[in-house]
Every structure is written in structure tokens, then in C-alpha cells.
Amino acid sequence: MSExxxxxxxxxxxxxxxxxxxxxxxxxxxxxxxxxxxxxxxxAALKAAGVKAxxxxxxxxxxxxxxxxxxxxxxxxxxxxxxxxxxxxxxxSVDEADEYARRSGSVNTLAVQGEKLLGFNTDGPGLMRAIRxxxxxxxxxxxxxxxxxxxxxxxxxxVQCAMESCERLVLVNRTLDKARALAAxxxxxxxxxxxxxxxxxxxxxxxxxxxxxxxxxxxxxxINATSVxxxxxxxxxxxxxxxxxxxxxxxxxxxxxxSRLLEDAAAAGARCASGLSMLLHQGALSFEIWFNRPAPLxxxxxxxxxxx
Ligand code: ATR
Numbered sequence: 001m002s003e004x005x006x007x008x009x010x011x012x013x014x015x016x017x018x019x020x021x022x023x024x025x026x027x028x029x030x031x032x033x034x035x036x037x038x039x040x041x042x043x044a045a046l047k048a049a050g051v052k053a054x055x056x057x058x059x060x061x062x063x064x065x066x067x068x069x070x071x072x073x074x075x076x077x078x079x080x081x082x083x084x085x086x087x088x089x090x091x092x093s094v095d096e097a098d099e100y101a102r103r104s105g106s107v108n109t110l111a112v113q114g115e116k117l118l119g120f121n122t123d124g125p126g127l128m129r130a131i132r133x134x135x136x137x138x139x140x141x142x143x144x145x146x147x148x149x150x151x152x153x154x155x156x157x158x159v160q161c162a163m164e165s166c167e168r169l170v171l172v173n174r175t176l177d178k179a180r181a182l183a184a185x186x187x188x189x190x191x192x193x194x195x196x197x198x199x200x201x202x203x204x205x206x207x208x209x210x211x212x213x214x215x216x217x218x219x220x221x222x223i224n225a226t227s228v229x230x231x232x233x234x235x236x237x238x239x240x241x242x243x244x245x246x247x248x249x250x251x252x253x254x255x256x257x258x259s260r261l262l263e264d265a266a267a268a269g270a271r272c273a274s275g276l277s278m279l280l281h282q283g284a285l286s287f288e289i290w291f292n293r294p295a296p297l298x299x300x301x302x303x304x305x306x307x308x
Contacts (some may be wrong), residue, residue, distance in 0.1 A: 002039055002056070002057060003056070003057070004033060004034055004057045004058070004059050005017070005024075005027070005056055005057065005058045005059070006058070006059055006060075007029075007058065007059065007060040007061065007064035007065075007067070007068040008064075009058070010058060010068050010071045010072070010075050011064065011067050011068060011071045013071075013074060013075065014071065014074065014075025014076065014077070017056070017075055017076070017077075018075075018076060020054060020056075022052045022053050022054050023052075023053060023054070023076070024053070024054050024055070024056040024077075025053035025054070025055075025076060025077055025078045026042060026046075026053060026054070026055040026056075026077065026078055026079055026080060026081075026290065027055055027056040027057065027058045027077070027080050027081070028055070028056075028057055028058065028080060028081040028082070028083055029058050029060040029065070029068060029069075029080055029081070029082050029083070029086055029090075030057075030058075030059070030060065030082070030083035030084060030085075030086060031059060031060055031061050031062065031084075031085060031086065032059070033057045033058065033059050033060070033083065034057065034059075036057055036083060037279065037304060037307065037308070038055065038081055038083075038279075038283055039055050039056065039057060040303050040304060040307050041280065041283055041299075041300035041301075041303040041304045042055040042081075042283060042286075042287065042300075043055050043303075044296075044299050044300055044302070044303035045283075045284075045287050045295055045296050045299060045300050045303075048296040048299040049291065049293075049296060051291070053078065058080070060086060062085060062086065062089060065086045065089040065090070065093065066089060066092070066093050069089075069090065069093040069094070069110065069117060070093065070117075072110065072112050072117065073112050073114070073115050073116075073117075077112055078111070078112060078290050079109065079110050079111040079112055079286075079289070079290045080109075080110050081108055081109055081110075081283075081286055082107055082108050082109070082110065083108070084152070087106035087107055087108055087121075087152060088105055088106055088152075090106070090107035090108070090110060090119060091105060091106055091107045091119055093117065093119075094107060094110060094117040094118060094119030095116045095117050095118065096116070096118050096119065097118070097119035097120070098119070098120050098121070099163075100120075100121055100124055100125070100159065100160070100163060101119050101120055101121040103159045103162075103163070104121050104123070104124065104155055104156040104159040104160075105152075105155065106121055106123075106152055106155075106156060107119035107120065107121055108120070108121050108122055108123055108282065108286070109121065109122050109285075109286040109289055109290075111289050111290055120286075120289055121156065122281075122282040122283075122285035122286050122289070123153070123156045123157075123160075123278070123282050124156050124157060124159060124160030124163070125160070125281075125282075125285055126278050126279075126280075126281035126282030126283075126284075126285055127139070127157055127160060127223075127250075127252075127278045127281075127282075128160060128164065129277075129281040129284075129285075130250070130273070130275075130277035130278040130280070130281050131221070131248075131250065133277055133281070134248075134250070134271075134273035134277055135221075135248045135271060135273070137220075137248075138164075139160070139161060139164050139166050139221075140164040140165060140166050140167075141166070141167060142166050142167055142220045142221045142248075143166070143167045143168035143170075143218055143219045143220045143221070144161050144166050144167075144168065144169050144170070144219065144220070144221045144222075144223060145170045145172060145212075145215055145216060145219045145221070145222045145223070146158055146161070146169065146170065146171055146172060146223050146225060147172045147207075147222065147223065147224045147225060147226055147237060147238065148172070148173065148174075148224065148225040148226030148228075149171035149172060149173045149178070149179045149182055149204075149225065150173040150174070150175050150178035150179060150182075151225060151226065153225040153252055154171075154173070154225035154226075155182060157223055157225055157252075158171060158182055158186060159186070161186075162186040162189035162190070163189065165189050165190070165192070167201070167220075168199070168200075168201050168202070168203075168218065168219070169186070169190065169201070169202050169203075170202075170203045170204075170205060170215045170219065171183055171202075171203070171204045171205075172204075172205055172206070172207060172212070172215075173204070173206065173207075174206065174207060176204060176206055179204045180204050183202055183203075183204045186202060187202060190202040199218050203215065207237070207238065209238075209239055209242070212238055212239075212242055213242055216242055216243075216244070216247065219247065220246075220247065220248060221247070221248045221249075221250065222247055222248070222249045222250070222265070223249075223250045223251075223252065224237065224249075224250070224251045224252060224253065224259075224261050225252050227253060228261075229251065229253055229255075229259035229260040229261045229262075230253050230255050230259065232257075232260060234260055236260055236261070236264060237260075237261055238261075240264035240267065240268065241268075243264055243265045243267075243268035243269075243270050244268060244269075244270065245268060245269030245270060246270075247265065247268075247270040247271070248270065248271045248272075248273075249261065249262060249265035249270050249271070249272045249273075250272075250273050250274075250275075250278075251272075251273075251274050251275060252275040252278060253274070253275055254274050254275035254276045254278075254279055254308070255274075256308065258272070258274065259274065262274060276304065276305075276308060279304070280297070280300060280301055280304055283295075283300060284297050284300060287300075
């Protein structure tokens with residue numbers, strides 16, 4: 001397990017990072033951050049690209065987030081990734097953010113430009129690449145059922161689906177009001193002449209079996225954005241009998257082995273993939289933002305798979 005640095009190490013000027021060999025110029029901020037797999041594949045990428053810098057974990061509690069972000073230029077950092085629960089704070093701390101970051105309300109990648117902080121979110125574009133790689137299809141051509149549209153991950157995915165104007169999007173959430181508010185925001189992206197049959201392009205439902213069955217009959221891809229299923233002992237998020245062989249199922253959870261949801265989906269003959277590919281691609285996109293060149297994807301994949 002690699003060392004975890006503190007927000008104070010950064011706020012104090014960051015000398016500790018410059019003294020490392022090679023110096024730390026990139027990192028991941030989070031609370032907790034110990035579990036992050038990003039250093040595994042980002043350090044492999046830096047080495048393969050011949051960049052004399054390393055990527056470290058920095059434990060940043062929410063109350064120190066803004067000061068830690070602002071300390072990045074003086075500490076000589078190129079940028080950082082941001083994980084839970086700091087993605088909204090990161091958006092509030094940057095000087096400029098791209099459209100997807102603004103619409104999703106969160107930043108997972110910061111780039112330092114002089115004294116300025118630029119904010120991006122590579123989660124949605126990372127998911128898009130992961131879906132293409134896993135299932136050989138584009139998100140925009142799919143009818144998507146999104147489980148857990150009420151959290152940060154669900155919102156980010158829903159916004160990506162809207163920006164891609166995918167064929168259909170069904171927001172499934174336990175707390176209906178949250179999904180309804182999100183749907184109202186995304187509705188303009190789904191208002192078009194595009195005909196996909198007699199069924200609405202954007203819908204909101206709860207976790208009721210009948211409603212799910214009806215929606216899954218008009219769906220291609222199911223995405224789980226809840227953390228339910230991380231433990232094999234978790235109750236199923238949706239009844240296993242609802243899965244059919246024509247479905248693709250993507251679980252953003254990346255546990256060792258298959259999640260309960262993927263087990264159930266695979267048993268029904270559906271095509272399945274776990275969130276490892278999204279993790280990999282969001283990281284590769286961050287690398288591309290920092291260095292303005294393609295990421296050594298296969299090196300990163302190998303480092304991730306060897307340690308998963
Ligand atoms: P965040 O991603 O912002 O940390 P979260 O509280 O972890 O948010 O919740 C993520 C999503 O998982 C939400 O959509 C949440 O549903 P609610 O909006 O109704 O809270 C969903 N979720 C969490 N536990 C769930 C469960 N047992 N069954 C169904 N959905 C669940």
C-alpha cells in the first residue's frame with residue numbers, strides 16, 4: 001500500500017513532494033483515499049511515457065479541500081484527480097470548468113495552468129469509452145436503464161447520456177423526487193422528432209417489479225450506479241428474473257469478482273461488464289488532459305489488472 005500524504009503537506013507549500021524521487025506532481029484527493037487504485041495505473045503510465053514525476057494519494061477532508069486545491073500551483077503540481085466526497089467542492093474551487101463538469105455538478109480532474117485551476121470530469125466520457133470497448137456499441141445508440149439516478153455517479157452518467165442524446169433513458173431511483181428533478185433538467189436533450197416507437201424517451205420509475213419489467217422490455221443497457229451489490233450478501237437490487245439474454249449490463253461497482261447484479265445478469269445470459277473499464281478509461285482521459293497526448297492505455301490496463 002503506497003504512502004498517503006495529507007492536505008497540510010500541500011497547504012504548507014508542498015516541499016515534501018518536491019523532495020521525492022521522482023517528485024510528486026500529480027495525485028488523487030479524497031476522504032477516504034487509501035483504497036484508490038489510480039496511483040497503480042497512473043504511475044505505470046508516467047513511467048511508460050518517460051515523465052519524471054509520480055502520482056500520490058492525498059487525504060483531504062472536506063473542510064480543507066478548497067485550500068488544498070488552491071495550493072496546487074505553488075506546490076508545482078500538474079493536476080490532480082478528485083474522488084468522493086470532494087467532486088462538488090472541486091467544481092466550486094476551479095477557475096474554469098468544461099461543459100460536462102458544469103452540468104454534472106462535479107469535477108474529477110483538475111489541471112493547473114499557471115495560477116489557474118481548470119476543471120474537467122472524465123467519468124462520463126470514461127463510461128462512454130468503456131461501453132464501446134466492452135460491448136462494441138455507442139452509448140448514443142442505446143436505450144439505457146439507469147439504476148440509482150439519485151447519487152453523484154448516477155447524475156454524472158445521466159448527464160452523459162443526455163449530452164449523447166441516447167435513444168432512451170429511464171431513471172430508476174428509490175427516492176422518486178430526486179430522479180424527477182434530474183429528469184426535468186435533462187428533458188430538453190430528449191425532446192426531438194426522433195421516433196423510437198410509442199414509448200417516451202425519458203422516464204422516471206421506482207424499483208417496482210412491474211415498472212422495471214415494462215421498461216426493460218424497451219432497453220438495451222442496464223447501468224448500476226448504486227453501491228448495492230458490493231457485498232455478495234447484499235439483497236438483489238432488482239429481481240434476477242427480470243434479466244433477459246438480449247440485455248447488456250454494466251455495473252459501475254468494481255469489486256473483486258462479480259457483483260451480485262452481474263452474477264444474476266450473467267446467469268440469465270445477458271452480456272456483463274464491471275466498472276474496472278470505466279475506472280481505467282476515466283484515468284486515461286485524465287492523463288490525456290494533463291499531457292495533451294494519448295495515454296499508454298495497455299500499460300495502464302496491465303497495471304490495474306495485475307492489482308485487482
Ligand atoms: P452518492 O453517490 O452521492 O454518494 P449515495 O447516497 O451513495 O450517493 O446513493 C447513490 C445512489 O444509490 C442513490 O441513487 C441512492 O438512492 P436514493 O437517491 O433513493 O438514496 C441509491 N441507493 C443506495 N442504496 C440503495 C438501495 N438499498 N436500494 C436502492 N437504491 C439505493
